[in-house]
Amino acid sequence: MTVRCGLIAVSDRATAGVYEDRGTPAMREYLSRVITTPFEVVERLIPDEANQISAAIIELADVEGCCLILTTGGTGPAPRDVTPEATEAVLDRVIPGFGELMRRISHAIIPTAILSRQLAGTRGSSLVINLPGSPKAIAECLDAVMPAVPDCIDLINGPRIDVIASVGAWRPPQS
Amino acid sequence: MTVRCGLIAVSDRATAGVYEDRGTPAMREYLSRVITTPFEVVERLIPDEANQISAAIIELADVEGCCLILTTGGTGPAPRDVTPEATEAVLDRVIPGFGELMRRISHAIIPTAILSRQLAGTRGSSLVINLPGSPKAIAECLDAVMPAVPDCIDLINGPRIDVIASVGAWRPPQS
């Protein structure tokens, strides 16, 4: 069975066509490069509207069956940035270590990384991770958290996902 | 007066006897090695049931008078892992620095440490700390946070606890 991954770009400007969405290609190319299990992506481009973000996560998790859902954009402190709260509203549980780690590694690169309120957590058997907007920061954050993603999806009873060795993913010996 | 510490092992399998509880001995031996104040432990072994975890913390804090309560197990993202929410439900206040630090030092050892939702906080004059399940990770986390434990218990009006010098515990000069 082919694994499915959801990619949600959140951006008023990209939705209005005044700005090119560069987050989705960055997320897609990253996953294509590191995931060895056959997979397909389901993509959504939506404005910075909390109810649309929450609805997109629900759809990709519950209807489309995506075991990994990545969002890009809308994590800052600006009034229109509502991705973290819209995500948290539809998670069963937040896993705080994802946000902590992504901010910490990004902060070593740029001091304003502390402004990102990005979080991650689970909804049923789906792992949802907020990523920043810039392609460079997306790759940095995925480099940081991807080693824990396969084991996390195992633990929430999602499908087995294998990644290339250089990711450094860890699974318990018995699995 | 002898200080009391509570040790709660949370595990469906250990409770059912299909698996040996190795967390409790690890916590007990750690405390015996570093705490120089006379103390005794009160131990509980319970399944991954939120209401039983919450009840055990309340009993050890309010009835048994334990100033330090350690839990082991149930902090991951699996559906049966409910220790953090069961703990938070009966805390007066969460102290986020404990979870942040334990995840950070564990992440330097194993990348899936970010999946642990372990937290700590206070209930009255008791400090409650969630620890991972593995004896090795228990010791690593206690090495990280123990330097702050005596001062924390002082600040919440618990009994004075002294530890061996190699812990590197800090107290304000005036106390």
Next chain:
Amino acid sequence: MTVRCGLIAVSDRATAGVYEDRGTPAMREYLSRVITTPFEVVERLIPDEANQISAAIIELADVEGCCLILTTGGTGPAPRDVTPEATEAVLDRVIPGFGELMRRISHAIIPTAILSRQLAGTRGSSLVINLPGSPKAIAECLDAVMPAVPDCIDLINGPRIDVIASVGAWRPPQS
């Protein structure tokens, strides 16, 4: 137009006059040293009472128009320490990276830094940051977060604040 910054010292003992408030001078001198935009400070000294802390933040943000509000004191685990919860109660949103970073850099200096529950976030166009009580720790925390403060205030539509180059503040190239 002159920018306004609010400084709130929270301390039962300083309010009662049994203890000198050293936090306010430390915060004032720090800002005077690093902010190059003309600014003035609005200061409040209040006891560790949650409703007075919340009211002071609301007043400095909504009435006095302070774009940056710093508090000192009341962030520990002691029963009278209520600054974080009194702050969170009047924030629109918490920005968790501030607290995480301040605890992390303070922890490299003193292990009990994990006991500080200090947080930061926004109320309208005001950025509110909890700081520790000691002048030394205030400077250490401000050194850590100040590089992100000007961009944060830009993003919440506050006034432009410029700081000396040695702060290492970052702003996006287009702004």
